[in-house]
Amino acid sequence: MWGTHAEDKNTFSTAVAELAVSSLIEELELTPKPGLVDKQNTGAHKDLTVQLMRASAESLWDTFKEIALISYDRFPEQSLREEIAAIGRDGEKTMFRVTGGINTHKGAIWSIGLLASAFSIGKGRFTTEEILSTAGKLARYPDQYCPVTDTNGKRVIKKFGVKGAKGEAQQGFPHIRQFSLPMLNHSRAIGLTEEKAKLHALLSLMAHLDDTCILHRGGSDGLSFAKEQAAIFLISGDFDLLNKIDEEFIKRNISPGGSADLLAATLFLDKIGKMQSFNEVSNEYQLI
Ligand SMILES: CC(C)(COP(=O)(O)OP(=O)(O)OC[C@H]1O[C@@H](n2cnc3c(N)ncnc32)[C@H](O[C@H]2O[C@H](COP(=O)(O)OP(=O)(O)OP(=O)(O)O)[C@@H](O)[C@H]2O)[C@@H]1O)[C@@H](O)C(=O)NCCC(=O)NCCS
Numbered sequence: 001m002w003g004t005h006a007e008d009k010n011t012f013s014t015a016v017a018e019l020a021v022s023s024l025i026e027e028l029e030l031t032p033k034p035g036l037v038d039k040q041n042t043g044a045h046k047d048l049t050v051q052l053m054r055a056s057a058e059s060l061w062d063t064f065k066e067i068a069l070i071s072y073d074r075f076p077e078q079s080l081r082e083e084i085a086a087i088g089r090d091g092e093k094t095m096f097r098v099t100g101g102i103n104t105h106k107g108a109i110w111s112i113g114l115l116a117s118a119f120s121i122g123k124g125r126f127t128t129e130e131i132l133s134t135a136g137k138l139a140r141y142p143d144q145y146c147p148v149t150d151t152n153g154k155r156v157i158k159k160f161g162v163k164g165a166k167g168e169a170q171q172g173f174p175h176i177r178q179f180s181l182p183m184l185n186h187s188r189a190i191g192l193t194e195e196k197a198k199l200h201a202l203l204s205l206m207a208h209l210d211d212t213c214i215l216h217r218g219g220s221d222g223l224s225f226a227k228e229q230a231a232i233f234l235i236s237g238d239f240d241l242l243n244k245i246d247e248e249f250i251k252r253n254i255s256p257g258g259s260a261d262l263l264a265a266t267l268f269l270d271k272i273g274k275m276q277s278f279n280e281v282s283n284e285y286q287l288i
């Protein structure tokens with residue numbers, strides 16, 4: 001049953017916000033995640049708790065809804081890029097207010113914000129590939145109002161010559177496309193539980209991503225160690241290893257925050273895909 005354009009847009013955007021926030025919470029609750037906050041411990045983060053991260057995730061509901069609202073049925077173009085950047089920056093302010101200045105979800109606002117915008121541009125009908133490439137296109141427009149502040153990411157990108165969160169998005173999220181989404185689906189196909197499939201997806205990101213959060217805390221030795229440990233886990237398939245890797249990451253102050261954000265973005269796309277298949281089977285198009 002269809003409503004007016006304004007009603008459809010509002011219903012759609014509410015659903016997008018639900019999907020985005022529930023993806024952040026699903027990532028948070030996935031346990032055991034090496035070096036990250038989860039239900040078992042706060043990983044390599046002395047200033048974070050699972051409650052604070054949940055509050056941060058929930059505070060971003062309006063940000064994702066506004067991004068979806070403003071993007072609905074638009075074209076990926078410079079003006080839209082600037083409009084969602086302004087909403088994203090307000091979202092960052094909200095997050096910092098809720099967390100007392102701690103960066104919990106900046107990378108996630110960026111990545112899921114762009115994907116939510118792309119999904120909304122296509123009014124929910126884009127395939128995963130189209131969402132990823134449209135998000136990449138949006139990210140490639142220059143952000144002329146971006147403040148010239150120094151960030152951990154910018155410092156690390158300059159020092160180590162990596163692409164960081166911006167490059168990942170501008171290239172259309174190659175690590176999601178090549179590693180985490182295929183790994184999630186493969187793990188399900190071989191009969192692993194949902195929890196294990198998501199842990200596989202996370203570790204597949206960690207094994208390949210140049211995570212600026214790890215580089216900032218542990219330099220290139222920290223990053224090489226993290227990638228190696230993730231690869232050892234994936235080859236072994238031994239889930240008990242995750243607790244040992246967690247202990248080691250905590251000792252070395254390693255936090256794969258960038259991989260955590262990309263896992264949340266992967267879960268967001270996965271939820272979209274599932275919802276679209278359900279709609280196809282029921283032979284009607286409805287988002288919620
Ligand atoms: C383009 C922006 C993402 C800004 O980028 P920049 O690199 O300058 O900013 P950072 O402040 O460093 O944040 C980038 C966050 O992205 C995550 N990340 C890292 N590597 C990757 C990667 N290869 N691919 C994807 N994502 C990645 C990472 O987020 C996680 O780490 C957080 C903690 O990091 P940090 O702040 O360094 O904190 P600590 O380690 O605790 O250090 P201390 O300071 O305490 O010592 C964690 O919370 C995760 O979120 C990076 O932090 C973008 O923000 C931007 O330009 N936005 C403008 C608005 C806009 O255009 N929006 C459009 C769509 S909404």
Ligand SMILES: Nc1ncnc2[nH]cnc12
Binds near residue numbers: 038108255
């Ligand atoms: N679970 C988590 N722990 C620490 N930092 C994060 N950034 C995003 N998710 C995170």
